[in-house]
Amino acid sequence: MRRRVIFDDKLLPYLLLAPQIAVTIVFFFWPAAQAIHQSTLLQDPFGMRQQFVGLENFQAVLADPNYLGAIRVTAIFSISVTVLAMAPALLFAAMADRHIRGATTYKTLLIWPYAVAPAVAAVLWLFIFHPSIGVLGRALNAAGIVWNYHLDGEQALGLVIFASAWKQVSYNFLFFLAGLQSIPKSVLEAASIDGASATRRFWTVVFPLLSPTTFFLLVVNVVYAFFDTFGTIDALTKGGPGTSTVTLIYRVYVDGNANLNLGQSAAQSVILMAIVIALTAIQFRYIERKVHY
Amino acid sequence: MASPRRSTDLLPHLVLVLGVAIFAFPIYFAVIGSTWDASTIGRGQMPLFPGPLAAENYWTVWSSGEGTRIRSTPVATLMFNSLVMALVICFGKIAISLLSAYAVVFFSFPLRMVFFWMIFVTLMLPVEVRIIPTYEVIVNLGMFDSFAGLTVPLIASATATLLFRQFFLTIPDELVEASKIDGAGPLRFFWDTVLPLSRTNIAALAVILFIYGWNQYLWPLLITKSRSMETIVIGITKMIGTGEVQNDWNLIMATTIFAMLPPVLVVVFMQRWFVKGLVDTEK
Numbered sequence: 001m002r003r004r005v006i007f008d009d010k011l012l013p014y015l016l017l018a019p020q021i022a023v024t025i026v027f028f029f030w031p032a033a034q035a036i037h038q039s040t041l042l043q044d045p046f047g048m049r050q051q052f053v054g055l056e057n058f059q060a061v062l063a064d065p066n067y068l069g070a071i072r073v074t075a076i077f078s079i080s081v082t083v084l085a086m087a088p089a090l091l092f093a094a095m096a097d098r099h100i101r102g103a104t105t106y107k108t109l110l111i112w113p114y115a116v117a118p119a120v121a122a123v124l125w126l127f128i129f130h131p132s133i134g135v136l137g138r139a140l141n142a143a144g145i146v147w148n149y150h151l152d153g154e155q156a157l158g159l160v161i162f163a164s165a166w167k168q169v170s171y172n173f174l175f176f177l178a179g180l181q182s183i184p185k186s187v188l189e190a191a192s193i194d195g196a197s198a199t200r201r202f203w204t205v206v207f208p209l210l211s212p213t214t215f216f217l218l219v220v221n222v223v224y225a226f227f228d229t230f231g232t233i234d235a236l237t238k239g240g241p242g243t244s245t246v247t248l249i250y251r252v253y254v255d256g257n258a259n260l261n262l263g264q265s266a267a268q269s270v271i272l273m274a275i276v277i278a279l280t281a282i283q284f285r286y287i288e289r290k291v292h293y
Numbered sequence: 294m295a296s297p298r299r300s301t302d303l304l305p306h307l308v309l310v311l312g313v314a315i316f317a318f319p320i321y322f323a324v325i326g327s328t329w330d331a332s333t334i335g336r337g338q339m340p341l342f343p344g345p346l347a348a349e350n351y352w353t354v355w356s357s358g359e360g361t362r363i364r365s366t367p368v369a370t371l372m373f374n375s376l377v378m379a380l381v382i383c384f385g386k387i388a389i390s391l392l393s394a395y396a397v398v399f400f401s402f403p404l405r406m407v408f409f410w411m412i413f414v415t416l417m418l419p420v421e422v423r424i425i426p427t428y429e430v431i432v433n434l435g436m437f438d439s440f441a442g443l444t445v446p447l448i449a450s451a452t453a454t455l456l457f458r459q460f461f462l463t464i465p466d467e468l469v470e471a472s473k474i475d476g477a478g479p480l481r482f483f484w485d486t487v488l489p490l491s492r493t494n495i496a497a498l499a500v501i502l503f504i505y506g507w508n509q510y511l512w513p514l515l516i517t518k519s520r521s522m523e524t525i526v527i528g529i530t531k532m533i534g535t536g537e538v539q540n541d542w543n544l545i546m547a548t549t550i551f552a553m554l555p556p557v558l559v560v561v562f563m564q565r566w567f568v569k570g571l572v573d574t575e576k
Contacts, residue, residue: 031426117508231510
């Protein structure tokens with residue numbers, strides 16, 4: 001899309017673009033190219049020698065049972081966070097959409113967790129679910145349920161999922177509420193004149209009309225679960241116990257930072273890039289966007 | 294509507310009150326925790342009501358950060374670092390995005406679309422997928438453990454540029470023409486017309502970006518080393534360590550409250566801008 005009337009300076013547009021393009025090249029393209037380059041190299045741990053190995057790093061990564069484990073954890077984690085963050089949000093939005101007293105106050109009290117950093121959300125729930133000092137952690141143990149997320153991998157994963165979803169409900173709530181408010185009242189009135197109950201109206205009229213919002217939120221929540229929950233995991237479990245809460249992102253960090261396996265860390269980065277590109281493509285291909293090119 | 298109102302009025306209130314309670318639940322206990330002493334909490338005997346040490350705990354973390362078991366950076370320093378990081382990222386992003394969107398929309402020049410796509414593609418390269426090589430670039434440029442390293446790499450933003458571009462495309466051609474007839478050059482037009490028209494968008498974006506900058510985790514974790522450069526979110530997780538029972542949990546909770554306060558207040562008091570910003574940036 002082009003404007004009819006434009007300015008015709010020759011140099012100025014380049015000067016205006018320069019800061020952003022410079023940052024983009026230095027901190028985005030160059031590192032991404034480096035990642036791709038390094039993913040084809042084998043380096044000794046001291047960085048003294050390196051040799052070209054083609055796709056060997058990728059083969060090694062994909063054959064590694066730990067990596068397959070991280071894929072499994074990431075899949076369980078992403079699906080659970082998405083469902084747990086979206087279902088309550090839809091329920092709250094459906095309730096807040098009715099003409100009830102105090103709707104604005106409810107809205108304010110339901111959106112603030114968006115502002116809480118993922119790592120801070122983790123700390124809040126750690127303090128609640130800590131097996132020996134947390135209010136609920138102690139209560140569970142007192143009730144005879146052995147609760148210790150430091151030792152039990154499933155409990156650790158459950159806690160990380162819960163803390164991650166808790167923070168994301170607000171975001172989904174806002175978008176569901178906006179979606180619900182854009183549904184024409186006449187459609188709902190027609191359905192109720194036809195004798196449809198509130199529940200029936202919701203599932204046969206409202207929910208289908210909400211599907212663009214729902215689909216959009218599905219993608220956003222998967223992206224959130226993939227990338228923005230690093231802080232939650234690092235603050236709560238550091239990937240443990242064992243590797244039971246190591247997601248793909250967490251593994252790249254551990255492999256590159258602590259284990260210094262640069263080639264395989266880079267190969268993992270490249271795989272993740274492919275995943276992000278796929279997710280972004282889905283987002284733009286199937287979701288009604290207001291961006292025109 | 295035909296359905297009877299009264300009978301269904303109770304259910305939404307019940308559900309929403311439950312939701313509000315689930316959200317507020319951990320905050321309540323964080324506040325309670327910040328008002329007791331470390332050993333009461335460490336014994337697992339924290340009461341369900343506030344204790345007497347609120348002022349003392351908050352003052353300790355704010356001024357010294359030294360408890361009986363941990364030595365942390367004072368919260369005053371941590372908050373200052375977070376504030377600098379959030380504000381520089383916020384206004385840096387807005388500034389460079391405004392300029393590049395203006396160039397792409399109001400000029401015609403060779404490689405225009407190439408530049409546009411270069412900016413667009415960065416959507417697909419979040420920090421998390423290029424951790425190690427980006428870290429190396431920072432070290433080579435001498436930006437490690439500095440405010441420049443913390444902020445500059447995060448100020449490139451496809452989202453903000455796309456948002457401003459969308460908005461600029463809605464500015465009518467007549468306005469540009471009138472301005473040209475009046476003899477205004479491109480910079481004058483930008484300053485006198487485009488910038489004032491963009492005020493609403495800038496405010497909405499600023500709220501979202503402030504929260505984004507304040508809540509950064511992975512990047513400051515990689516880029517800072519000295520304790521005096523830590524942001525408050527990093528400071529808290531360093532205090533926790535591996536989550537032992539014997540820790541200054543009272544101080545950790547006081548720090549947590551401090552860490553949440555600025556972004557939560559921004560959302561609550563600038564709610565209108567916040568909602569607009571959130572919806573805009575995702576379109």
